Amino acid sequence: MTMTMDVRPAALAPADVAARAQARFPEAVTVDAHGALVVDRAALIDVATALRDDFGLAYLNNLTCVDRPDRFDVVYHACSMAGGAPVAIKVAADKANPVVPSAVSVWAGANFQEREVYDMFGVRFAGHPNLRRILMWDGFAGYPLRKDWKEAYFEGAQKPFNSRWPDGAFFFGEEKLTEWKSNAKYPRGYTATGVEKARPDNTVMVLDAEDLKHAPDIGSERLIVNMGPQHPSTHGVFQMQLVLDGETVVDLQPVMGYMHRNHEKIGERNLWLANMPYTDRLDYIAQIGNEWGYALTVEKMMGIEVPDRAEHIRIILAELNRIQSHFWGVTFLLNDIGAFFTPMMYAIEEREIILDLLEMTTGSRLMCNYMRFGGVAYDLPEAFLPLANTLVYDRLPRAIDEMDSFLTGSEIVDTRMRGVGVLPAEQAIGYSASGPVLRGSGVPYDVRKAEPYGIYDRFDWDVVSYPEGDIYARYMVRLGEMRESLKIVQQALKQLPGGPIMGGKKAWQIRVPEGEAYGRVENPRGELGYYCVSDGKANPYRYHVRSPCFINLTALGEMTKGHKVADTVAILGSIDIVLGEVDR
């Protein structure tokens, strides 16, 4: 079933929301220079509840923090499901004792994001149900995204460094410079006493011992099972801690951070453009979308227009990328439910051909580093168009139909997918789920329609949505989206204009004016957002990635409760996480 969402402007534009909120809470709310609501800490929950219930901001896009010289700004972005740009809400916290009321009671999707802010900045959220570190481990010294926290390899606050090699000669000084000869940094006077006696597995139980009470149903005790981080079904280094009653899941907590590679800290030291190749490595199955999101955000701040041809090239590559990503996601889901590697072989065959197109255009199969602020790096090669045309008119439609006919009606798919892992629409919105997880719950929300970027509004295509909310619905959404993507690429290839591929003024070093922006794109796995703050210098002052996989995992526990252990594997597969993006 395909539902078309009518493209309405938001019930209220962000400026209207700001004005009305200010009128309603005259003491607690002010509006800052960037149009964000600055809310008094004590009134946050009242204001947020009013924003959600009366102003229609039901969906929390993003929650992060900015370390200012005199305060911490906790930043929320919330938007209406009717479409339109998100509204920014800011709450200031003290430097000495940063405490902010937790927004989990208003938007359940704030749960993991608040834990991340606590982990990275040390801002505590009063009333949070489980405020623990999420990406680093318990006991790690310091809060790494604070500006005064220094990395082990810290050579300068920002790149480029003054001189890597004093006296013109180089030696590998990093190991010697850091105190312990490796890139570890211990607090002063740390003696590592008792380390040998530490628990051998270093695993921090995130579940309460309360959960291990006697299980009345089967007359036995409850059991904690750790799945991962090395497990064939977890799609990478990801851990799930399950509380089991027999074989039924009573509770599930995702444990992550095993692939946390400090994207944001490194991003704040890099030059603006130098972050582009790093974005490739976020969701490494859908690279072009990542780059587009970052380019979009910075273009917003710089006010650059992108020429028509570049927009077309971007849309063609991004949608081809979405197709190959869904090929991968769908067949990996089949892997998890028992159709081991046979569908994958078929899907990877098609995927390789799309990767060939990416390689001939950008020079790399996976890490494309193709977009620039204001356009793209290279024009399409001559061989691109004939190959792309045969692909989107002939080969890919047949491949998708073939996959559909082989898989969709099969017994495995029916019995393992239908009615498993149901996420109702209200919960999906509350948990800030996005992408196929949200649309599989019957919410036809797609950033490409809700807040069109690029030139998506010029093409004729539909948002695919299924109402069941189970694994089957998510699977069908992915299949449908592949066909819609094909429609978009076909139209874009037909209309591809000539002209320049880069807009804006040519500059060796990009200067981004002071300001901030939240840009978002619809990636195959959901809404990928970038929140950038510039202080006019060569580096971003704050660079935050709103990762769809990370936030979709908030609902994982809710979806798996009451199902069997084997179903958790399938449910995780239906969220289709990519660990590079979950942990960043």
Added chain:
Amino acid sequence: MSDTPRSPFQTPTVDPDVMAAWSTYVERFENDPDFILSQVEQSVMITTFDRVVGMLDQVYNWGRRSSIWPLGFGLACCAIEMIATAAGRYDIDRFGAGLFRASPRQADLMIVSGTVTKKMVPQIVRLWNQMPEPRYMLSMGACATGGGPFKEGYNVVSGIDQFIPVDVYVPGCPPTPQALLHGLITLQRKIDGQSVRDVSWYRRGPVEEIPVPVLGADLIDLRQLPDIRARAGMAGDEPEAEAAAAAAGGDERAAAMAERLVIWRERAKAAGKL
């Protein structure tokens, strides 16, 4: 021999000429001792022990190189290319390494395919300790080799070789499937050069186990514990003393390094970085 083709189901008839030759042979064998000796020399090879081991090595290594079972162990982006290598187009199974095992106890080769983070190192070391000998380590990509683009991150280890010895490094970010295949072929050549006489797993003594690092205030390599304790008691680093000691000991290179370090430290202090 008759000209009519014989049915395969018929009992073969014995050629009388062959029977005659056979009885002559048996007769000579029974009566002539010189003939017996000449026959034994034809069938038995007399050689040195080294050559025998060399021939055994060839068979032994051929068997191992042709069936390397990798551990199904994906860390990051490189794992995607590793899966692509295992799929139809590149087909790593052509080299006998297509059977990815989910358990380290059944695996011969660990492909570290991605960024090694501090939080993940204890698990990787434990997996490595669980793998039986003979085992090999292939470091796939820039991150696993030396930290790669994320080297400066606070949760990133500068290469898996800080903890586990590596047999083959494959460069690239990520390496293409062809590069991974080349890495595998390189490993096979390395296996070809090994000999049963000096491989570590047939020697006396316990198998060397790598201490599992501990997550404390930061990642703690247990081999560094004495160093950490000693330094925690010290007021600060003394590169000047190091330089003097190295010069007194006659180690010019170490002295030059330490002198550079003094300059480096002064600059870093002046810039407020230390």
